[in-house]
Amino acid sequence: MSSSAGSKRVTLKDIAQATGFSVNTISRALKDREDISERTKKLVREKANEMGYLTDMVAASMRSGKTNTVAIIIPDIANPFFSTQLKELDGLLRAKGYTSIILNTDEDGEIELEAVKTAIIRKVDGIIICPTQHREDIFKLISDNALPYVIFARRFPLRNFFTVAWDDVQSGYQATEHLLSLGKRRILFLNGPPHISSSVDRFTGYCACLRAYGIPYDPALVVEADILETDHCSCIKPILEAHVQFDGIFAFSDFIALAALETLESLGLNLPVVGVDDILSNLNLPIRLTSVGADKKHEAYCILHMLHEQMVATHPVTPYMVKIETHLVVRDTYKK
DNA sequence: ATTAGGTGAGGTATAGTCGA
DNA sequence: TCGACTATACCTCACCTAAT
Numbered sequence: 361m362s363s364s365a366g367s368k369r370v371t372l373k374d375i376a377q378a379t380g381f382s383v384n385t386i387s388r389a390l391k392d393r394e395d396i397s398e399r400t401k402k403l404v405r406e407k408a409n410e411m412g413y414l415t416d417m418v419a420a421s422m423r424s425g426k427t428n429t430v431a432i433i434i435p436d437i438a439n440p441f442f443s444t445q446l447k448e449l450d451g452l453l454r455a456k457g458y459t460s461i462i463l464n465t466d467e468d469g470e471i472e473l474e475a476v477k478t479a480i481i482r483k484v485d486g487i488i489i490c491p492t493q494h495r496e497d498i499f500k501l502i503s504d505n506a507l508p509y510v511i512f513a514r515r516f517p518l519r520n521f522f523t524v525a526w527d528d529v530q531s532g533y534q535a536t537e538h539l540l541s542l543g544k545r546r547i548l549f550l551n552g553p554p555h556i557s558s559s560v561d562r563f564t565g566y567c568a569c570l571r572a573y574g575i576p577y578d579p580a581l582v583v584e585a586d587i588l589e590t591d592h593c594s595c596i597k598p599i600l601e602a603h604v605q606f607d608g609i610f611a612f613s614d615f616i617a618l619a620a621l622e623t624l625e626s627l628g629l630n631l632p633v634v635g636v637d638d639i640l641s642n643l644n645l646p647i648r649l650t651s652v653g654a655d656k657k658h659e660a661y662c663i664l665h666m667l668h669e670q671m672v673a674t675h676p677v678t679p680y681m682v683k684i685e686t687h688l689v690v691r692d693t694y695k696k
Numbered sequence: 697a698t699t700a701g702g703t704g705a706g707g708t709a710t711a712g713t714c715g716a
Numbered sequence: 717t718c719g720a721c722t723a724t725a726c727c728t729c730a731c732c733t734a735a736t
Contacts, residue, residue: 371707371708371709372708372709372710373708383708383709383710384709384710384711386709387708387709387710388710391709391710415709416707416708416709418707418708419707419708419709420708420709420710421709422707422708422709
């Protein structure tokens, strides 16, 4: 605890001794309470500053039962989609006086369970989570501990949870429609794993769009890509080796789309690629990629609103879902 | 002697109450 | 109106007591 020999953290008691007031008066003065004179408050604040007083949050939360912290649990901190989302959420939380604790799960259900336990034992006031969708028991743990929570980016279609998620049927439809509008008819879909709702939904959107345009669905054109893979797109190679013909790529995420673009480039192929997440609108990078995005500020606001609603509720609130509208952002690298 | 269970102190901030 | 006193929040740890 001591930063140097003999020194000890300054407490209210120390300020009380130094000023001659009681600990109670010091606490009230620093809290800017009305029943303390301005003269006393000023004196106390100056002394506290001079002595280097910092509030003991552990003691304060012991007293109040609140820690003013919110855990944000995400599957991949290295993915710009999540890091930009984090930035929005952290900013809004800070404005409301909360500190974020970031926990990364690496899409691993066991790590996710540990992350939720960590959040609970650290007595966070709420949890914002993009679930791995490997296990639902974490939500029993959260509800058993009466913790406000919001799921984002993914959804559980068969159960009601507090959820804010993109309309991924729409995003899948929009990405596919863009490629069709370029005259493409054999669209390779590099999808995410099937246990993730956004993979299922984007696939639904992809199929719906093909159907709407009278294009037959070919299962050979839908493959699962590794969503944690960052440097190359190994799933394309076997498709090329199997001589499956395709004239455009719809990737589950911008991460996969960028890897696919690089793979195409290394093979000397010029094909249109569309991703989802629109990470480039939040990153100042000299890269062009057409993508499906959404209003991320609005999304973060919805998440915080839903969380806050549960925090202040005196009666149990029924879980509900907010769907975020998506839109196409055209930034083509493709040359006709 | 060992184990299980109970008790109290320590740490710090703050709400409520009361006297000057 | 101001400030002091008291109780309380609650977790951890050390210590004590009772039961086996």
